Amino acid sequence: MTDTTHIRWDLRPGDLGRIAALHGEVYATEPGFPGDLTFEAYVCRTLSDFMLENRGAGRIWLAEKGGRLVGCTAMVDRGGRGQLRWVLVAPQARGTGLGRDLVGRAMDYAYEQGWRQVFLETTTGLPASMAIYEKLGFKVVSETPLEHWNAGDHTQLTMVKALS
Numbered sequence: 001m002t003d004t005t006h007i008r009w010d011l012r013p014g015d016l017g018r019i020a021a022l023h024g025e026v027y028a029t030e031p032g033f034p035g036d037l038t039f040e041a042y043v044c045r046t047l048s049d050f051m052l053e054n055r056g057a058g059r060i061w062l063a064e065k066g067g068r069l070v071g072c073t074a075m076v077d078r079g080g081r082g083q084l085r086w087v088l089v090a091p092q093a094r095g096t097g098l099g100r101d102l103v104g105r106a107m108d109y110a111y112e113q114g115w116r117q118v119f120l121e122t123t124t125g126l127p128a129s130m131a132i133y134e135k136l137g138f139k140v141v142s143e144t145p146l147e148h149w150n151a152g153d154h155t156q157l158t159m160v161k162a163l164s
Contacts, residue, residue: 005065005098007105015062016051018069019086020044026090032125032154046085050076058082059109061102065093073102075109075118082110084120087129094128103132111163118161123154137161 024040027033050056054076063071070093076083084106089099110118120138122129123146138159146156 003065005063005070005093005096007061007063007102009059009061009105011056011060011062015060016047019060019062019072020047022069022072022090023086023088026088029091030125043086050074050085059106060086061105063089063093063098063102071098071102073106075106077113078119080115081117081119082106082113082115084110084118087120087122087132099128099132103136107136115163117163120159122157122159124157125154133159 020040020043023043024037027039028035033039050058050060057077058075060074061072062069069090071089073087074085076085084103087099087103089102107118118138119141120133122133138161140157141160142158144156144158146154
């Protein structure tokens with residue numbers, strides 16, 4: 001086992017399932033989030049949509065340590081703008097700057113594509129993620145009730161950053 005975290009973006013068979021599983025495992029233990037399978041199922045659906053409907057337009061980054069997935073993020077091509085998705089760092093890899101690194105790579109990709117804007121959808125109750133987004137200049141543009149999964153008291157936030 002190595003202590004080095006490797007980040008790659010070449011998707012391989014099984015990677016989408018690993019991303020969904022990591023989301024399910026991590027969010028099942030996050031305070032205030034459901035411990036059921038609804039969030040993992042939602043992530044499965046969005047990953048499926050990315051590959052089947054969006055034809056994988058964009059890029060997904062996977063952070064691996066000792067052969068285990070410890071983080072991920074993606075930038076999805078939404079026709080002239082990007083959508084930051086699936087930002088997650090496993091608890092054992094938090095506090096290392098990995099989240100900033102992954103999101104930074106995604107934002108660099110968005111700039112390279114020449115997109116005019118990046119948006120993301122997140123929920124309340126994720127202060128570390130919010131700190132990264134706000135530091136990068138994302139602004140909340142809407143707050144709506146969450147209907148995708150058993151979200152409890154959480155609210156969906158849509159955030160936008162102009163890339164001009």
